[in-house]
Amino acid sequence: MAKYRITLVEPHGVKTRDLDGRVLGTFRPNTPLHTQPIVAGSLIREVGRDFDVRIYNPKIVAPEHEELYRKTSSYGNGSLSTLHHWRVGESIESENFREISLNSDIMGITANHTQCAHSAIALAKKAKEVNPGIKVVYGGSDACSRPHFYLSEGRGEVVVPKDGETTGPRVVSALVGNGRLENIPSIAYRSGEGIRINRPDKSRGWANRMISVPLPAFQLVKEQIPDWTEDYKGPPTGGIKAPLAYAEFARGCPERCGFCTTAGTNYSFMETGQVKQYARHLKAYGISTLLLIADNELAQSLVPHGKIEKGATGRELLIERFAILKEEGFKWNFWNGLQISLLRKQDGSLDSDLMHAMFSGAYEMYIPSEGLIGDIFYDKQRGNPKVRRMDGRNADEVFESNMSILEEIARIGVPKMTLGFIVGYPHDSLERVRLLARPFSKVKERLKRANPGIEVLFTPLLHTPLLGTRDYQEYSSRQLITCDIRKDPELWQFGLTTYAQHEMVEERLRLIEVLNGQSAPPTGR
Template structure:
């Protein structure tokens, strides 16, 4: 121990999955949920401790202490790469909801309690961000579109009035834009339309969205997904709004076979043709391997997170599939991506995000 007076607190998804690893590595407290203030007061620090799930009251999270960050102006990127031209910085991460009741088996947030800030608290939080110099927002909500329609409209009207730019890096359940058989074009407009401030040139409104396509051929396994034809209709409406950047993602399950890869290519070719009809829209077409979390926590893997931690990512499988070995899954994924979006191949090799 170099400096025993410094106490080490660890939290997050990985700590939740394997807290003993962090205890062994020297952590004083490992939080498997939110930081529990009582645990800090009660802890005698003589022995490491794992604090089980704790959920901080949501309203207590609505006023981040920006003054403790030092130079907020240094926050110039989202986790999806540099922001487009005209989008002002600094960038702040924000969320108005937490939890998601959906059943997606690859997601760590599956079937968790959904909570939303009262609208007045949400607007006060926006004022707090604005007053601390934040110009651009990344929505970190697990499922923002589970909010009531009136709430969403009031929230995004306020965002525009305050001059914010924003993106949706966690993805949106775009099927929620359907009201029965009708596409809610008005709601799509509130989230995605964007302008330039005539005085400052600052981008106001949405500049980037991740659309989780999830799968083209096993859609019945995820209740949130609409038929592909309906999904593409919604994507067309989003593109019509003039959003500058859009990112699509497919999750490659263990059951992937030859038909899966052909369906990915055909499905993305269709979406790619739609995108090309809208000038000025940059797109990215991703295929992700599973990270063995959530329901897949107990799946058999070729390497543990301790043996090969760098392999536990979206771009490499550390498990064999039902029809292909891990390397065959990887090679097939690279092959289909190179045929659809070569920039993704560049991303993997350079670590630099790009859009085609």
């Protein structure tokens, strides 16, 4: 019996340019794949006897190819009055994509980023035009936050929840007649003329779901791995070797930050034996540089005895994890940021053992710094008692507590720190943003004193009300979002604003120049 054919697809990248040709935001075509190899590993493990699986990434196939596909008019003033959006990667009109569509029974499209929504939908529509019998399954953060949009306008059959490697095998089996969609928790799917959303399964309570995550099916993309040479800023420097790979050793976050799509989600993590296996798997494909993308790496330090293997604490397993990575010869970048307040023990002292384990092999780290400077401290509804103990302190005390942590990390020898912070909330002002240069310059001076060789960069991000977050719900209900997410999803990126204060776009670029001593950082080809 012939196997069914599944193609997992990473959508095209999107570049947005103003009338002067400036690329607003950041785009890199040669970043690693993460979601598709993990989902493919699960499909092969669970239903591989019935399905052939492959992966298609148009950005890697043709990274230099760009197509102007739409524009946003009447956005701001001057060069921002009209924005042009370019699709980057192999054309959907190519013979290659036509063959892929004709030779697929199911196409799984990752729709993580709102700005790429039109690109994801264009792939589905073209695939169905070429092959009317193909079934389209969407996954990813944006699709999960608005399944009706992807099932109707995007012509999908099913939207799977996050952690698609758990649900995906059951969904594809049901689509070919080996099961029923109505029995699969948390999915959304077209049923007759309507759309149905199944309830989640809450019967099991907390479970460490990361222990069932498969090894990524790198064998399906082994020819592309040498091209995984960039993170969001470009190729790594300082002798760090490509290829790079994303590594997700934990998921979820107990915090309640209003801007985050994973706020308040269940925390789970890989245990020690799994980390060893994962590290050796990466090395087998020539990968020794990792972009760590856990939602909150340090939240694991809060997991007590009794929850995990051998009666260890989460902190002890964190130390073991980084010891394994260092022993195997990896270098790593804390790409998704760290909640540095958790680097203090309950008595308030610095956790030196944990810090040395985590940072002695790090070549770069990203630090969310909204809480570092008292002036820009926004209420994030922090729900964790270990974090709440800092509440009530004045701005100087908060600054010194966090600054002493960063200085110790610098002394350990991390070569580069990037401090990111959000500006451009609806209640923000241009005057306040301009005042940020002085306190952050002091941060840079102190880090340089702690480690004269460290490189310190700053990345201010314009607040983006992401779907599924508390901020989106609040600002949408108050009618503060002035852009249409269905019409102009490309505006949902950190270099643009979706509020009325379009001057913030230029002010952010000026702040980057002042803090980093350069013009806006390179933003792609």
